[in-house]
Amino acid sequence: MEYVIETDGLTKIYRSEGREVLALDHLNLKVKRNSVFGLLGPNGAGKTTLIMTLIGLTLPTSGSAKVLGLDVVKESLKVRRKVGVLPEGAAFYDHLTAEQNLNYIAALNDIPKEARRGRIEEALRVVGLLDVKDRKVGGFSRGMKQRLGIAQALLKDPELLIFDEPTAGLDPEAARAFKDLALKFRDGGKTVMISTHLLFEVGPLCDHVAIINRGRIVVQGNVKELVEKMMAEEGYRIRVWGRGNVGKLVEALANLKGVKDVRLEENYIVINAASDIRTEVSRLAPECGVEVATLELLTPSLEDLFMKYYKWG
């Protein structure tokens, strides 16, 4: 099985007080096994609805979805048995200790009593909470609670982990710890799906992303491929810094074939072209009396990608 998640025309319409809200609009999504997948989108884009549908807690209005080859409507219990989920805004019982909370979750997952203790301790060790297992969760910091949430998702040793807004409200150190864990899970053979609107937090660790807005997947694929696609569509941005007759070089560059725009930005020449014209720039610069110190291709960041497709959505 190449894909752990596959949706086909998945649509969800919420009906409330005579109003209809289209939360998922004929959504087609594929998530590759053994990768870190980023489901990116602004608040209210439909990310949480998609996750709730994928684990069978919300019924789709139309379309279908399979998770680990299981139908999310007909086999929702099996899906939740195999998928570790950290829902957005989920919490633990404050009056119970970390271990008691996990014991309850383990019991709900039918983990045999004799195996529970070992599994709980292992999950707590992975997230670094083993030392505080006997402390009541009410006294935990937000970051610790989030780590406990990850521990509960790990209890069933799932093939697929789904985290909904995992870094929201975390301090930078806790967010970084989460990213390290996500990569560790992927390296351990698991698939990790991260849903977030905080692109800068988790975007860089994603192998594949899908940008969702207004219930639709605007774009999805490998991050590198998407960046290349964007450069092909939007043009290549090349930045030059050098000494000499910069004005002459700017004029010469503007007359080059395929150059859309040339401008000066804080002593740098920034060129927007239809192709990578770095060879032509290095040829023209000495002719214009410019000694080039820096010549670089500005690769669009995931944030640029997000902003472009976010606007499209």
Place this chain on the structure above:
Amino acid sequence: MASLFVVASKEFSDIIKGKRFIILLAVFALLMTAAVASTYTSVTQGVSVPRGLPRGFLLSVASGLATMMSYFAPILGIALGVDAVSGEREKGTLKMVLAQPIFRDTLINGKFLGTLLAISLAVSVVSFIEVGGCILALGVIPTGDDAVRLALFILFSILYAMAYYGIAVLISTLSKKTTVSVIASVVIWAAFTFIIPIVASLVAYSTVPIRIQPGQNITGIRPGQEMTPEARQLMEALRARTSIVETINMFTPNYHLTRIAQYILQASVRVGFVGIRTPTQAERAVTIMESLASSWPNILVLALITIFTFIISCTIFTKQEARE
């Protein structure tokens, strides 16, 4: 099925270790102790010792137990049910639990089961304090019949508390916030306990006014006397009033517990019209089966309230979207 018992076991454990439950139990245990003291005082002072009756012990205990239970059971049911769903939803624990491999109805069924056990424990404890206290204070050993009647009353008190729990859970399932659920539940309890009975009396008094003129001959209302037309008219008016009050009060669970207590705990009936009681009225003993036969409609109503609120809560909760 295993998940049901996991949820029930956690719910039971949470309730009995919770401050709310312990405080309620302690307060009512104290009140029951006060009721025992009151019973002891009245018996030793010979005020209300029904020595001539075969079930004197039961009558001594019944009044305090039934009165206390009519307050304790609803408060307990509401206190445990008021945040059963809305509280978990507000705190975010509902999302965490539902992300596990359990059905939504399993969660609510487990909560009902766990709470049923906790309520059974609480009602039994406070009842045993009253009964045990009376046994020690009065030095009377209850008969087998008394014990069965008390056990039945405890059982129906549990049902009564569960009816209120069912109402509170239904409100909690419908409410997005616990504060709303608390206010709505308390208003409903106050309506059932105070407002509806007052309204019932007002309606009865205004619909059937009774004016006794000076010199009016109303002899004959006591057994053995010949009834005058005025007395018969008065009796009819009183019956009509009672009927109106009872019809309106029938809509409250409290009325049904009172009736059950009357039938089950008062092991004798007065012969003749019960509206006006006199010491000379004849009494006859009734069997437990007779008491149950008289009280079954009331038992059925309490059972139906519990079952329907449970089914409706379960249906609503199952259909609610996880995103909410």
